[in-house]
Amino acid sequence: MTDGVTGRYATVRAAVLGTGLIGGSLLLRLADAGLDVTGWDPDPxxxxxxxxxxxxAPATIEQAVAGRDVVFLCGPLPTLPRTLTQVADLTAPGCVLTDVGSTKVEVAAAAARLGLTDRFVPGHPMAGAESAGLPAASPTLLTGAAWVLCPATGAATVAFRWLTGLLVELFGARVVPMSASAHDSVAALASHVPHLLAGALAGAVQRSPLRDAVLALAAGSFSDGTRVAGTPAERTANMLLGNRDRVLHExxxxxxxxxxxAGALRAGDAPALTAAYAQAGAARSALRGRRFAPADREFPVGGDHAVEVAWLRGLGDAGGHLTGCRIGPDVVSYPAWLPVAD
Structure with missing residues (x-):
């Protein structure tokens, strides 16, 4: 990633709709990179x-999206299908549309109903903070993030390729291609259930008669375990409700x-507790020390999109990611990485 943009993305005109923490960070990075970018938010x-x-920051959506090459939808989850409909009517057929919502099935289904899968690519950058709003935004917040994109078969693959290259160049993103349903299943355990657990732990302390004493002694384990409980409550509720069935399953x-x-603790079974925490520790170690090997692939530019998308989704399902997308006259090349087995 470079500070500025060169080559095919240098003249891109972008719009960001919804300029809270994530949308605002997107907006600031695009502006820092020298792109022609507008931001719109319903709040004056x-x-x-x-x-x-x-x-x-124009006063209306119409002004913000006029003549844009790409539009990022960054408003609250429940508003995304409606905003997608509106923006699709206001932009040219060649304008790529994407979002940053933390659930993907609902908005992907809306795009399919609207006949927009040729240019809407559902997305989700896996980054954030417990703070909120544009004042908390930073042009570096999304740097190097794992950024899920959900390619659809058919002509949508063209929009996916273009957007992948843009995100890698501007944000140094590790693009993780997945189906919308796979994303929501993975995100339930990787992100959404941790919000429930953090809320339960912090909520238990808030209700405790020893609250102030607990907070006086709280150290890293409590702080780390409850960090996302500080996320704005409405945003967390929208996320959990938007993925309710998968979250409840996980x-x-x-x-x-x-x-x-609890059973091992009740029984005083030290070996069982030790074994359980050894298993948990292995997952934690794998998170910190993952190793990757190259898994590059090439496909004909005008080839079978279904084969290309099947490989892309399989890469994401296996824990892999893309670090670019090079489109030549005849061949599209994906620099890719897969985790090495422990």
């Missing part, structure tokens, strides 16, 4: 904050392990 105070940071699996731990 937020629009003025964007202007104070040197970014164009929560049931976590409850099984909690019951096993």
């Amino acid at each position: 105070v937020t629009r003025e904050q964007a202007r104070s940071r040197g970014v164009s 929560l049931a699996e976590v409850r099984v392990l909690l019951d096993e731990l």
Whole structure:
């Protein structure tokens, strides 16, 4: 990733709709890279904050998306299908549309109903903070993030290729291609259930008669374990409700392990507790020390999109990611990486 943009993306005109923490960070990075970018937010105070940071922030969506090559939808999850409909009507057929929502099935289904799968690529950058709003945004927040994109078969593959290259060049993104349903299943355990657990732990402390004493002694384990409980409550509720069935399924699996731990503790079974935490420690170690090997592939530019998309989704399902997309006259090349088995 470089500070500025060169080559095929240097003249891209972008719009960001919804300029909170993620959308605002997107907006600031695009502006820092020298792109022609506009930001829009329904809150006039937020629009003025964007202007104070040197970014164009028109008063209306119509003005913000006029003549754009790509539009990022960054508003609250429940608003995305409606905003997608509106923006599709306001932009040219060649304008690539994407979003940053933390669930993907609902908005992908909306795009399919609207006949927009040729240019809408569902997306989700796996980054954030417990703070919110444009004042908390940073042009570096999304740097190097794992960024899920959900390619659809058919002509949509062209939009996916273009967007992959843009995200890698501007953000140094590790693009993880997945189906919308696979994303929501993985995100349930990787992100959404941790929000439930953090909320439960922090909530238990808040209700405890020893609350102040607990907070006085709270160290890294409590702080790390409850960090996402500080996320704005409405945003967390939208995320959990948007992925309700998968979150409940994964929560049931976590409850099984909690019951096993409680049973071992109740029985004074030190070997069982030790074995359980050794297993958990292995997952933690794998998170910190993952190794990757190259898994590059090439496909004909005008070849079978279904074969290309099947490989892309398989790469993401296996824990791999893309570090670029090079489109030549006849061949599209994907520099890719897969995790090495422990």
